[in-house]
Amino acid sequence: MIPTLTAFAQPPDRGRGLARDMPVRWALAEVGQPYRVRLLAFAAMKEPAHRALHPFGQIPTYEEGDLALFESGAIVLHLAERHPGLLPDDFNARARAIAWMFSAQSTMEPPIVERGMAILVEGDKPWHAERLPLLEDRVRARLGELSRHLAERDWLERGFSAGDLLLVTVLRRLNGSGLLEENPNLLAYVARGEARPAFRQAFAAQSAVFKAASAS
Amino acid sequence: MIPTLTAFAQPPDRGRGLARDMPVRWALAEVGQPYRVRLLAFAAMKEPAHRALHPFGQIPTYEEGDLALFESGAIVLHLAERHPGLLPDDFNARARAIAWMFSAQSTMEPPIVERGMAILVEGDKPWHAERLPLLEDRVRARLGELSRHLAERDWLERGFSAGDLLLVTVLRRLNGSGLLEENPNLLAYVARGEARPAFRQAFAAQSAVFKAASAS
Structure with missing residues (x-):
């Protein structure tokens, strides 16, 4: 099952990897899990549809089948529990x-x-x-x-x-x-x-969003 | 094995349950786990012996056999993983x-x-x-x-x-x-x-430290 993240359609950090989708993208890249991204305009983040996923109207959210998660730290921990490579076994x-x-x-x-x-x-x-x-x-x-x-x-x-x-x-x-x-x-x-390598891959992915947004 | 927490010997919140040992005491009470407390003066928190347990020289720390933990959130999560009652099974x-x-x-x-x-x-x-x-x-x-x-x-x-x-x-x-x-x-x-009941029990325990310190 391919999970879906949300991220800023217009990244306020200008693609420097400072938004909170970055650690989630990095974790996904570390464990080799492909994902989809749904980009959100600022106004959409405060709409009821997004608030149902994220009570504080922020990014990122993480959807995977029946599971909807928010909080980058919790999403990274969820990935670390599901896949090897981010937490020791002991x-x-x-x-x-x-x-x-x-x-x-x-x-x-x-x-x-x-x-x-x-x-x-x-x-x-x-x-x-x-x-x-x-x-x-x-x-x-x-x-x-x-x-x-x-x-x-x-x-x-x-x-x-x-x-x-x-x-x-x-x-x-x-x-x-x-x-x-x-x-x-x-x-x-x-x-x-x-x-x-996983950092670089994630950085490039989020940076591409800013480049596309500023070119359009 | 009885775990040991650290807490303020002179609680700056005057026993109102606002110091970070409170959530750990509460979690321990919810799961019915007895514990010991080692009280620390402010100066001792910045000494190398305590820094070896907590890199930022704060309370609480949690010692249980070979395990030494810091960060109240992480200690509560550890307790929730070890004992039933704080996290759903699903x-x-x-x-x-x-x-x-x-x-x-x-x-x-x-x-x-x-x-x-x-x-x-x-x-x-x-x-x-x-x-x-x-x-x-x-x-x-x-x-x-x-x-x-x-x-x-x-x-x-x-x-x-x-x-x-x-x-x-x-x-x-x-x-x-x-x-x-x-x-x-x-x-x-x-x-x-x-x-x-577990909140009340934990509150009374941390409040007793302040009362004893202010009576002495």
Whole structure:
């Protein structure tokens, strides 16, 4: 059965792989699962038909037979449970990899997204210049801790897992900020994720949507 | 094997069940699993011994034989996989419940925590009065969407699950804000969670830590 994702018809990240369909596409590519994509205009995301799939009116959603899922982390975990390659077989190692999935989304991502939102939404506010360094220090604290954990390892635990997939996706939001560069092992870690054939395949697929939309 | 959690020796929430050991204690109580607690002073959380268990120097951690876990969402999921009662047996229904676990932590919690942080950390800044309503509107938007999804149901899906457990825990951070009251079905949903015997048992256990700390 070929699953169907939803993604932005007009990607606001201009095809840089920062929208939340990216980790799902990457996971699908890692496990070799073909998929279809249904592109949605912003207005359609808030319509009842889409809200029935995603209560918060966002992308991505994932439909596979009777199953309708939302939340990129949950979709990646579902794929990791259905197919080999994204979680270790050992029960304890598997639980550790899942801990990193939650960590990517609930510990690392919020301060990174908050910094991005402040630049996007509050960039013209009188407080922005004083507030941005506070936000960057919060991101720096997390990056320093992550860098110490990673040390000289290639991946968070023994081998590449869905935890790395989500964490690399989150860290890529800092591309261009200069913050990753303060921790060379994190910069190398992100590059290692981006060098995986499945990452490249997924990146090309989402980037093609933006190119087609901007050409039309 | 009796697992061991870590929690704050001096709970900064004054025993209101807002620290992240609460959902883990609640899940343990739901499945009837006894546990031990190791209380940590703030300074000890940043020491190498604790960092070896939790790369970000936070609570809770969960130790069970050879397994050391961090991230409350991941610990609750681990418990839900080991014991009956927190996830449905049907594979698709189980995936939906896990989607709500991610939703609680990565969609609902960030704007709620950001509002709380702004009050705590930026309450004396000149921009706070203008910025707080923007943050509350972000929380309101999510609450409205959640309220529409929940409608007249008791729980998010067919029966109580780990998704409800995490979501009720997150929504409780809004107690006293007046925001929950704008959606009566959400207020009733939180009260329904708080009325569960396992919630009460976990609440009493974490509250006792604060009472003991403030008496000494």
